[in-house]
Amino acid sequence: MSARERILERLRSVPVVPLPEPDLGAFQADPAAVSTRSSRTARIERFCERMNFWHGQVIRVTRRNWAASLRDLCADRGLRSLVHGQVTEFADELRAAGLPGLRVFDRPVDSWKAELFAEVDAGLTSTRGAIAETGTLIIWPDEREPRLLSLVPPIHFALLDADRIHDSLPEAMREQGWAAAMPANALLVSGPSKTADIQVTLAYGAHGPKELIVLLIVDEEEAR
Amino acid sequence: MSARPLKFVPASEFRARAAAAVADPQLRQSFRRAMDFLIERRAAQFPDAEVLDRQRRLAEQIRQYTLARLPDLLEQLERRLVDNGIQVHWAETAEEACTVIIDIARRHSAKLIVKGKSMVSEEVELNHALAAVGIDALESDMGEYIVQLDGEKPSHIIMPAIHKTREEIARLFADKVPGAAYTESVDELIGIGRAVLREKFISARIGLSGVNFAVAETGTLCLVENEGNGRMCTTVPDVHIAITGIEKVVEKLEHVPPLFGLLTRSATGQAITTYFNMISGPRRAGELDGPREVHLVLVDNGRTQAYADAQLRATLQCIRCGACMNHCPVYTRIGGHAYGTTYPGPIGGIVSPHLLGLAATHFMPTASSLCGACSEVCPVRIPIPDLLIRLRGEAQHDALHGHQPLLGQGAARNPLLDLVWTAWAVLYTHPQLHRAFLWLATRLRWLTPPRQSGWTASRTPLKPAARTLHEHMTSRRR
Numbered sequence: 139m140s141a142r143e144r145i146l147e148r149l150r151s152v153p154v155v156p157l158p159e160p161d162l163g164a165f166q167a168d169p170a171a172v173s174t175r176s177s178r179t180a181r182i183e184r185f186c187e188r189m190n191f192w193h194g195q196v197i198r199v200t201r202r203n204w205a206a207s208l209r210d211l212c213a214d215r216g217l218r219s220l221v222h223g224q225v226t227e228f229a230d231e232l233r234a235a236g237l238p239g240l241r242v243f244d245r246p247v248d249s250w251k252a253e254l255f256a257e258v259d260a261g262l263t264s265t266r267g268a269i270a271e272t273g274t275l276i277i278w279p280d281e282r283e284p285r286l287l288s289l290v291p292p293i294h295f296a297l298l299d300a301d302r303i304h305d306s307l308p309e310a311m312r313e314q315g316w317a318a319a320m321p322a323n324a325l326l327v328s329g330p331s332k333t334a335d336i337q338v339t340l341a342y343g344a345h346g347p348k349e350l351i352v353l354l355i356v357d358e359e360e361a362r
Numbered sequence: 363m364s365a366r367p368l369k370f371v372p373a374s375e376f377r378a379r380a381a382a383a384v385a386d387p388q389l390r391q392s393f394r395r396a397m398d399f400l401i402e403r404r405a406a407q408f409p410d411a412e413v414l415d416r417q418r419r420l421a422e423q424i425r426q427y428t429l430a431r432l433p434d435l436l437e438q439l440e441r442r443l444v445d446n447g448i449q450v451h452w453a454e455t456a457e458e459a460c461t462v463i464i465d466i467a468r469r470h471s472a473k474l475i476v477k478g479k480s481m482v483s484e485e486v487e488l489n490h491a492l493a494a495v496g497i498d499a500l501e502s503d504m505g506e507y508i509v510q511l512d513g514e515k516p517s518h519i520i521m522p523a524i525h526k527t528r529e530e531i532a533r534l535f536a537d538k539v540p541g542a543a544y545t546e547s548v549d550e551l552i553g554i555g556r557a558v559l560r561e562k563f564i565s566a567r568i569g570l571s572g573v574n575f576a577v578a579e580t581g582t583l584c585l586v587e588n589e590g591n592g593r594m595c596t597t598v599p600d601v602h603i604a605i606t607g608i609e610k611v612v613e614k615l616e617h618v619p620p621l622f623g624l625l626t627r628s629a630t631g632q633a634i635t636t637y638f639n640m641i642s643g644p645r646r647a648g649e650l651d652g653p654r655e656v657h658l659v660l661v662d663n664g665r666t667q668a669y670a671d672a673q674l675r676a677t678l679q680c681i682r683c684g685a686c687m688n689h690c691p692v693y694t695r696i697g698g699h700a701y702g703t704t705y706p707g708p709i710g711g712i713v714s715p716h717l718l719g720l721a722a723t724h725f726m727p728t729a730s731s732l733c734g735a736c737s738e739v740c741p742v743r744i745p746i747p748d749l750l751i752r753l754r755g756e757a758q759h760d761a762l763h764g765h766q767p768l769l770g771q772g773a774a775r776n777p778l779l780d781l782v783w784t785a786w787a788v789l790y791t792h793p794q795l796h797r798a799f800l801w802l803a804t805r806l807r808w809l810t811p812p813r814q815s816g817w818t819a820s821r822t823p824l825k826p827a828a829r830t831l832h833e834h835m836t837s838r839r840r
């Protein structure tokens with residue numbers, strides 16, 4: 139018998155009374171959680187406040203000016219290179235905005251790992267939405283936007299559409315139908331990488347990005 | 363029961379280590395400070411006791427529901443993982459788990475494995491097993507990296523280097539990291555670790571991680587972390603090996619948020635961690651990064667023993683948040699190393715006897731005042747004190763009728779103590795004998811020794827009264 143069979147057999151030999159399926163409503167009965175669906179404005183406010191709490195920066199942009207805003211941000215910080223995925227809409231707008239040092243993540247990382255780690259100042263990704271309750275980005279890397287874009291460069295820029303902010307994680311899972319089609323890698327990201335492993339003193343940029351900057355796409359009138 | 367090697371940790375050594383820890387003011391201070399910080403941060407996350415109670419009940423329900431279907435869910439998990447292209451391995455013992463991983467490493471001619479945080483890999487002593495065959499295992503969680511650099515083991519399951527001061531770490535880095543200058547700045551120290559480890563993420567063939575939740579419905583491995591080293595280990599190297607205990611499975615994706623929410627808030631007082639990494643397969647066709655191979659090693663190592671007993675099964679509800687340790691009056695005073703086991707504190711007391719056997723661990727359930735703080739904070743409502751009492755008993759006697767003997771059943775049995783209690787039972791069930799005994803005890807009280815082994819270490823000696831209560835009452839009535 140294999141280890142698998144022995145383990146399963148031992149487990150099966152135990153008489154266990156089946157239990158009813160848990161009632162997830164109990165979790166959602168938390169007033170701060172899902173039960174009350176908040177307004178778009180409240181969700182945006184909550185998301186920004188929480189994201190700031192995690193040391194993530196949120197900058198309100200519009201569909202028209204996001205690339206120009208990103209260019210200015212990069213210039214302010216003296217960034218020389220920005221890597222992004224093969225999302226053509228982005229690429230065109232980024233080029234049109236005149237961003238310097240643009241690079242496309244368009245070949246398997248295996249051939250340029252060291253280069254990616256050493257030479258890129260910032261990475262740009264889109265997001266699949268966000269969670270207001272915890273100030274969390276939902277990122278599903280795919281063949282156009284690889285996983286490492288949001289991990290290796292010291293600064294991570296994330297484009298978030300304000301229409302896609304959900305109240306809570308269970309709601310996002312449900313509304314986006316996660317259980318039916320999980321990607322190879324799905325991520326929740328709440329702020330830049332951090333650690334408190336040395337004498338419980340918080341430090342940012344442990345292994346991943348030192349800064350997370352969310353470009354929040356809002357309507358013209360919301361941009362103020 | 364299969365033979366498992368016993369890492370023997372005699373009780374006397376535990377006492378000696380505990381005494382040394384209690385006498386070390388620096389260690390005491392490090393722990394006190396860190397535990398107070400964690401206790402406060404956790405409390406701030408749960409302002410409403412009623413809401414918390416509801417959420418803990420739900421988390422308990424989810425875990426119990428899952429355990430009640432464990433064999434089915436493990437098979438479902440395996441099917442879904444295999445569909446997703448993840449290779450599944452089963453290991454009954456610690457050595458088997460190590461062998462599986464060594465075989466994978468050999469197949470890839472790997473000389474170096476970078477590791478994300480995984481308590482199960484500590485539990486099976488993977489680093490030693492790898493070292494024995496010439497494979498380096500490098501811990502990449504900052505805390506784990508620090509303790510590994512100093513040749514130590516973690517002292518806390520969530521904050522491995524919590525026993526160390528900033529100055530000690532500064533010294534350690536300056537001494538052991540090539541080219542590192544002495545600095546006491548936490549940011550700079552983290553920067554040094556970051557630079558060293560980034561090199562290793564690039565060069566390592568294999569990355570290893572633990573698993574917080576394995577979702578049967580979707581075949582997804584969920585990892586909870588703040589640093590990003592877990593993402594590095596599971597994304598940059600060509601091969602990702604995840605290792606976890608068989609109890610980490612949950613049925614549905616929607617069962618994850620309630621557990622995840624309580625895990626991070628109970629552990630570090632965070633509403634959420636920086637990263638929640640959900641892995642449902644290796645790099646897909648057309649994708650430009652991610653591992654080409656993903657393996658999951660499902661480890662038993664004594665868990666089926668806990669599963670077999672209706673009461674002890676609750677041990678497997680644990681989601682390894684560490685809250686019971688942070689709130690334990692014993693753990694916070696002696697720290698993690700005194701226990702000498704991978705899992706210290708209250709959770710260590712209830713889980714270690716299954717992993718290592720009672721012969722090696724019977725002292726652990728006794729290292730508790732049974733105050734109940736652990737079960738009060740436990741997010742999945744494990745009745746830890748009840749389990750500790752049960753295990754204390756199992757260490758002293760044979761298996762009760764209808765129960766399978768545990769590994770090391772009755773290991774702490776003391777023939778002298780057995781005799782004393784048998785005599786006691788006889789005396790107290792025979793009135794005439796009892797009276798005679800009392801008469802003798804009061805008359806011969808001058809014979810009681812002034813030093814009564816452990817008792818007089820911190821108490822005055824016990825001495826029978828000159829006359830029995832019975833005699834007092836009789837004389838008063840006269």
Ligand code: SF4
Nearest residue numbers: 680681683684686740
């Ligand atoms: S026993 Fe409970 S409190 Fe302790 S680590 Fe496990 S889940 Fe957390």
